[in-house]
Structures are given as structure tokens and as C-alpha cells.
Amino acid sequence: MQQELSGSPCEGRLAIDGGTPVRMRPLPWELPGTHWMGQEERDLVDQVVAARSPFRYYGPDLQGMVDRFEREWCAAYGHRHAVGVSSGTAALSIALSALEVGAGDEVLLPGYFWVSCVAAVVRCGAIPRLVEIDETFCLDPDDLKAKIGPHSRAVISVHMSGAPGRIDEIAAISRRNGLGLIEDCAQAAGGYFKGQSVGSFGDIATFSFQLNKNMTSGEGGLLVTNDDALHRRIVALHDLGYPRSNGRLDTGDENCQLWGQGARMSDLTGALALGQFRKLPQITGAMRSAKWRIRESLQGIKGLDFRTVPDPAGDTGPFLITLYRNAETCERMVQALRAEGITGGPGSLACLAMREWGLHWYFNIPSLTEKRSNDRSGFPWSHSENAFAAEYDYRRGALPRTDALFDRSALLSIASCLTDADVDDIVRAFRKVSAAVLGKG
Ligand SMILES: Cc1ncc(COP(=O)(O)O)c(C=O)c1O
Known part of the structure; x- marks a missing residue:
């Protein structure tokens, strides 16, 4: 050349x-997946439409597209469980709630991310703690170590712009410090780190299938985990707070009565995602x-x-x-x-x-720099359990190397x-x- x-x-x-x-x-x-969209996706979607059965859990003639997508994904990437959801943003909220993160907790995350990452932390009542990126454009493990404090509860490591950074070191630091690790793989579906698939280093990983992602179903997301108990919580949280039995909600298990996110993946989305996943x-x-x-x-x-x-x-x-x-x-x-x-x-x-x-950088997010709230009480910034973070500043300058x-x-x-x-x-x-x-x- x-x-x-x-x-x-x-x-x-x-x-x-x-x-x-x-x-x-x-x-x-x-838009990566769109160029490869064709007859395979059309056939799978047609199957769902022909069966008039676009809901995943019950209906006249279940096609099981989301089930197949989850199973094939696990087989390809070595995860024990996968749960299809409506978006990567919903997946992050569900992951944090599965790890029981809330008021009084701090979640460490990089300053280069997507607004959804920090939104999920704030919406669950916790406090975002910004960490520098290094020249991998992902979390800097050295700054992560330095920022861990008494309120730290979880880490969101975001595999930005297609590739993970030093995820092996990040996983080791998280484990050593007893922190839950969520890998946000929205921008790196199908990626690996030294032969190990992204999403298999932490406790839970999330993916997005929105239009800009490596594969797309227009909207959509996925959570993966190897932990049976976390999987159970994820299933309930992504739905209406309860597990299902024969497709119907089962409220009888006292150990799994939660508040659901209402973020199921439809079987139509599952069909499109399955077709794209295979490519x-x-x-x-x-x-x-x-x-x-x-x-x-x-x-x-x-x-x-x-x-x-x-x-x-x-x-x-x-x-x-x-x-x-x-x-x-x-x-x-x-x-x-x-x-x-x-x-x-x-x-x-x-x-x-x-x-x-834009909203890929912490200081470009007015809701963060101005510590906005969705309610009139100023939650979560105003919550007494979060008083430790009163002086946290998210304006430009908070992360000089980033x-x-x-x-x-x-x-x-x-x-x-x-x-x-x-x-x-x-x-x-x-x-x-x-x-x-x-x-x-
Ligand atoms: C890193 C990252 N996390 C989360 C999301 C949110 O995904 P979604 O748009 O499916 O809600 C995106 C993409 O939009 C993203 O790039």
C-alpha cells in the first residue's frame, strides 16, 4: 500500500x-450492524410476525427468539446467563440494582463514558465518583486504586470506542477491594481481552444494541453474569420485580420480591438481535x-x-x-x-x-455538573446518606489528565x-x- x-x-x-x-x-x-442487515434478519422477524407472537413470555405461538439469542450468546462468549432487555441504559440500572447499590454508596466510573452510565448511578440513589482515563481511553487502574474510599461500592468499567483498556488490572483491584464490577460493553460487543470475551471479567456486564453499536436491533440491550443469584435478581428487575413461572409472574417467592424496571426485550427485537448476533x-x-x-x-x-x-x-x-x-x-x-x-x-x-x-465527557453533562435531580427533594444529592459527597465537583478540571x-x-x-x-x-x-x-x- x-x-x-x-x-x-x-x-x-x-x-x-x-x-x-x-x-x-x-x-x-x-452504523456498523446496519450494513450487514439483510434476508437473515428479515426471515427471523417474519417468523415472529407470521406467528402473531411478539411477546417473549407467552402468546399464541411462541417463537423463542429472545431465548435463542440469549442461549447462542452464552455459547459463543462463555457466559453462564444472559438476559435480553430494552436498552443498554436500562441494563446499567438493572445491573446496579442487582448489586444492591443505592444511597450511601459511591460508584467509580471513568470520565469518558456515555451519559447513560452516570445516569444509572444517580437514578439508583448512589453517588458517581469520577476516575481518570489513561491512554487506553478507559479507566486508569492506578487512579481507580487512589480513588477507592469508605463509601465505594461498585465500579463501572466502560470499554469505550470498541476496545477494553487494562480490564485485567481493573478486575483484580475491584476484587481485592470487595467492589462489584460492572463492565459496560455497549461499545465493544464481540470484543476480547487476551482471548477472554469482554463481559466476563466482572460480576455483571451490559450491552447495547442501539443503532450505533457493533450489532443493532434499533434498540435493545443485554446483561450477562456467571452468578446464579445475580441472574435471578436481574430476571426479576428487568421485568416487574418478580420471576416468572410458565410465562406468568410469580409473586410467591419471598426472596425475590423487588421493584421492576419494565425493560423486557420483545420477541421482534430478539429476532433482529439474533440475526445480527450471528454476523x-x-x-x-x-x-x-x-x-x-x-x-x-x-x-x-x-x-x-x-x-x-x-x-x-x-x-x-x-x-x-x-x-x-x-x-x-x-x-x-x-x-x-x-x-x-x-x-x-x-x-x-x-x-x-x-x-x-458531547455527552461522552463528564463535564459536558449539565445534569451532572449542576447536580440535577428528577424529583423536588434533590435526590440523591440531598440524601443524608450521601452527605459524604457534598463537596464532589464534576465540572471540567475534576480529572486533569482526562x-x-x-x-x-x-x-x-x-x-x-x-x-x-x-x-x-x-x-x-x-x-x-x-x-x-x-x-x-
Ligand atoms: C458506553 C455506553 N453505555 C450505555 C449506552 C446506552 O445504551 P442505549 O442507547 O441502548 O440505552 C451506550 C449507547 O448508547 C453507550 O455507548
């Missing part, structure tokens, strides 16, 4: 300065291969660095994160790459500076259907723009 690309006619004046762009066509949409290795394989071809082709360019991925073979590949010497250089690189045609169509978020990545990474990093979405020509264009554009922008010091 190196040889083929050198001497490109596009080299020379940047498109942002009036030169010829590397490409004119927008990059394909970044997950191909989808992630395509993204991983394209992403690492780009990364490797750009190695050695001075001033262009990459996110650390501890286990590249386990990366699912939906994002390439690049790092620059400062915020201005990062901004200039992104603007120049877009002008070269490294961008999606209208509405796409294919090529961004991290400062455009803030610095935010300032100087950028994100390129790697579509799951990139052609060799698309990959070549991306490499050519990075080289052209780097030579002009980074070469200037």
Missing part, C-alpha cells in the same frame, strides 16, 4: 487551502481489519499518535482515536481531513475532534463496509494533512 500511495496526485496543497480533495464521495455511514464476528472483523490497516500505514508520522489498545486482536475496530500535541493542532487536523473528503454524509459523525463528542486527552484527541469512525479504496483514501488523506499540519511543528 505504501508504494501504491506515494506520489499520489492529491499530494500538495490542502483542500482546506483550495487544493484538490483526496475524495469527493462521503464515507459510508458509521457479529464478521462485522467486527471487517472494522478491525480496516482500522488496523489504517493505523499501521500511518505508523511513524511525527506528531501523530494513537490510542493505546492493550490487545489489538480483541479490538472490535469501530473507531480510530488519534492524538496530537495540542488542541489547536488537533482541530486543524480534523478540519483539514474533512476538507479532504474524510467525512460522512449529512448527519454523520464520522470525523470529529473529541470536543464535538481533560488533557479530551483536548488533543480526535475520532474517526470506521464503517463496517469500507472498501480497500476507502481505506487507501483515508491513509492518503492522513498522510497529506499530516505532512502539512504536523510538519509545521
Whole structure:
């Protein structure tokens, strides 16, 4: 590729300065699962519609799509239990309640996440405790150790942007300190860390199948656990607070009478999820291969660095994160790459500076920085059991190392259907723009 690309006619004046762009066509949409959606999903959904039985637990002619999806998922990734739910956000709330987290507890989580992570903590009455990320763009195990205190109860480790960070160390620290560990795998379905599937390091793991995820059913989520007792609670919590017997709610077990979230997965969603799940290795394989071809082709360019991925073979590949010497250089690189045609169509978020990545960063969430509440009492911030956290500050500056990474990093979405020509264009554009922008010091 190196040889083929050198001497490109596009080299020379940047498109942002009036030169010829590397490409004119927008990059394909970044939504990974959608490019692979086809007859298989249609057949499974049709089966549910033909049977007129879209509810998973009872109906005229159960098709068992959610059951099959859960079973096949467990067999593929080595989990003992899986429970399909309506979203990744609901899955996080259910996971925290399964671990009995509530007022008086602190949940440690990274400053780069998705708003759902911190929302789940606040809604269950606990206090979020922010932890720095490192250059893996996931929880920094050293800062995690430093932040553990008397109120710490659980950790949410979020496998951001397609790959886990130092999850083995995070799991060991959580275990040693008696903390529940939830792995949020919403952005890394189908990923591994040194041969072990994501979601198998902690007590419970959550997944999302919303449109932007490695596989999608439009909306949807999953919880996995190897613990029988936690599974029982998860089943009750995701439903109406009780287990079911022959499809009907069973209120008779005094050990399992809870408050449910009402977040069941329908069998229609299950059908779509099952079809997509069966393609997950191909989808992630395509993204991983394209992403690492780009990364490797750009190695050695001075001033262009990459996110650390501890286990590249386990990366699912939906994002390439690049790092620059400062915020201005990062901004200039992104603007120049877009002008070269490294961008999606209208509405796409294919090529961004991290400062455009909204509610993925703690200080961009007004409900957090302003300590908002859903009720008039100011719960959970006002709860007497949470008085220990009165001075916690969530505004920019709370995590200086995370803030610095935010300032100087950028994100390129790697579509799951990139052609060799698309990959070549991306490499050519990075080289052209780097030579002009980074070469200037
Ligand atoms: C890291 C992370 N956690 C949780 C969620 C929430 O998932 P959902 O949109 O299915 O509620 C998302 C995605 O939206 C996410 O990226």
C-alpha cells in the first residue's frame, strides 16, 4: 500500500487551502450492524410476525427468539446467563440494582463514558465518583486504586470506542477491594481481552444494541453474569420485580420480591438481535481489519499518535482515536481531513475532534455538573446518606489528565463496509494533512 500511495496526485496543497480533495464521495455511514442487515434478519422477524407472537413470555405461538439469542450468546462468549432487555441504559440500572447499590454508596466510573452510565448511578440513589482515563481511553487502574474510599461500592468499567483498556488490572483491584464490577460493553460487543470475551471479567456486564453499536436491533440491550443469584435478581428487575413461572409472574417467592424496571426485550427485537448476533464476528472483523490497516500505514508520522489498545486482536475496530500535541493542532487536523473528503454524509459523525463528542465527557453533562435531580427533594444529592459527597465537583478540571486527552484527541469512525479504496483514501488523506499540519511543528 505504501508504494501504491506515494506520489499520489492529491499530494500538495490542502483542500482546506483550495487544493484538490483526496475524495469527493462521503464515507459510508458509521452504523456498523446496519450494513450487514439483510434476508437473515428479515426471515427471523417474519417468523415472529407470521406467528402473531411478539411477546417473549407467552402468546399464541411462541417463537423463542429472545431465548435463542440469549442461549447462542452464552455459547459463543462463555457466559453462564444472559438476559435480553430494552436498552443498554436500562441494563446499567438493572445491573446496579442487582448489586444492591443505592444511597450511601459511591460508584467509580471513568470520565469518558456515555451519559447513560452516570445516569444509572444517580437514578439508583448512589453517588458517581469520577476516575481518570489513561491512554487506553478507559479507566486508569492506578487512579481507580487512589480513588477507592469508605463509601465505594461498585465500579463501572466502560470499554469505550470498541476496545477494553487494562480490564485485567481493573478486575483484580475491584476484587481485592470487595467492589462489584460492572463492565459496560455497549461499545465493544464481540470484543476480547487476551482471548477472554469482554463481559466476563466482572460480576455483571451490559450491552447495547442501539443503532450505533457493533450489532443493532434499533434498540435493545443485554446483561450477562456467571452468578446464579445475580441472574435471578436481574430476571426479576428487568421485568416487574418478580420471576416468572410458565410465562406468568410469580409473586410467591419471598426472596425475590423487588421493584421492576419494565425493560423486557420483545420477541421482534430478539429476532433482529439474533440475526445480527450471528454476523457479529464478521462485522467486527471487517472494522478491525480496516482500522488496523489504517493505523499501521500511518505508523511513524511525527506528531501523530494513537490510542493505546492493550490487545489489538480483541479490538472490535469501530473507531480510530488519534492524538496530537495540542488542541489547536488537533482541530486543524480534523478540519483539514474533512476538507479532504474524510467525512460522512449529512448527519454523520464520522470525523470529529473529541470536543464535538458531547455527552461522552463528564463535564459536558449539565445534569451532572449542576447536580440535577428528577424529583423536588434533590435526590440523591440531598440524601443524608450521601452527605459524604457534598463537596464532589464534576465540572471540567475534576480529572486533569482526562481533560488533557479530551483536548488533543480526535475520532474517526470506521464503517463496517469500507472498501480497500476507502481505506487507501483515508491513509492518503492522513498522510497529506499530516505532512502539512504536523510538519509545521
Ligand atoms: C458506553 C455506553 N453505555 C450505555 C449506552 C446506552 O445504551 P442505549 O442507547 O441502548 O440505552 C451506550 C449507547 O448508547 C453507550 O455507548
